[in-house]
Amino acid sequence: MTSTPRSPRLLLLSTALLAVAGVALLGMPHGQEPTAPAPASTAHAATDSSSAAAPLPASDPAVGTAPSAAPAASTPSAVESALPPHGEGVAGDWAIRRNLEAAWPADLPAADQRELLTAGRALLRADATGVGREKWPGVFGDSGQAVAPAFATARFRIQAAIARRDGSPNRTVVHLVWAGMDHGGTFTDLRITDWFFTRTIKKGAPTWTPQPRT
Template identity: 50%
Template sequence: MTGAPSAARGPWLLLACSLALAACGYLLLDGGQRTPSSDVAAGSAPHSQLPAQPPSQNTLAPQPSVSSTPPQPAPTPPPRGEGRAADLQIQQLLEKAWPADLPAAQERQLRKKGALLLYADATGVGRDRFPDIFSRRPAQQVAPAFSRFRIQAAIARQDKDAKTSGRAVVHLVWAAADRGGTYTDGRISDLYFHRPKGGAPWTALPLNP
């Protein structure tokens, strides 16, 4: 009679131990297999989702903007055949390429004389205005028969290549039709003038042969 209770308690004790071990195993298993989503829900974000370190003070300060102006392309003359519509652009290109270095009144005088001299040389009209120039030409030489003559642009500048001072060069761009009737614009001529000291007027120098 006394051994019966011990024998009855044996299975219950074993069952209780088994349940206790199962509960411990479940707790251990549940604690080791928690997913990242459960960590986020619990307030502990995974390492890959942690905020980055705050930027340093240097990066927070506004950086000066470096604005470098790209080099401007060199101005190009208008295509030939544009007619009078291109004259103003050519004039502006000449003035930009060779900045003015003569008094405005002298430049106007030189430009006028240069245009008259070029017209006389190209067409043969008005050569009597420049006897010192055209009297040196051979008598049998025939003047080029250009027609529809037009000055497109002109500037006058100091002749800095001259060995002596008091010289100027007139750059002229002009258009005309040759004897065959072919009209060509964008022709270029340089005419040289000399001015003695003392305020004498500009006189034309001999033309290139």
């Protein structure tokens, strides 16, 4: 089962694109306009860092003194803000969590966040691997096996998760980024799943109830 990416996904992708664009702009000498794209056979030459950083002739009155290459080397924060490449593994999960939390700041009490994150992770695991579906009959049905699990339990990993309000104090969404290998042996990461909850009263106490998938 899959879900539609929400605003944090768009913000994460925007962060990555802005980081790449920032590095490219900082590496361009001041006063030099971007040139037309090179033919496909010579595209590698246009991206050669040594040629891009070569100083312009000081005798050119329209250009003046060539700029220092130091700014290009002083942009680690821009590079670090990008998402890790696919297949980075556990080592890249911290960057995903950091970018996700920065893109969508916390807006729930700590106790609500803990309850929602615990439930959201369990629901995702049950949905992807089939493990624990019987605990959520309102979501998966009484049998819990209406849809066969697509991912192997041993190769399932949640890379990042946040819980945030969804337009009202009584509606929330748990936004998860995860990785897994399907039963055909294909591994993919940076997958996106959203689980929506509403606040209800059970036995006199408020609790968060997951909504069935639509």
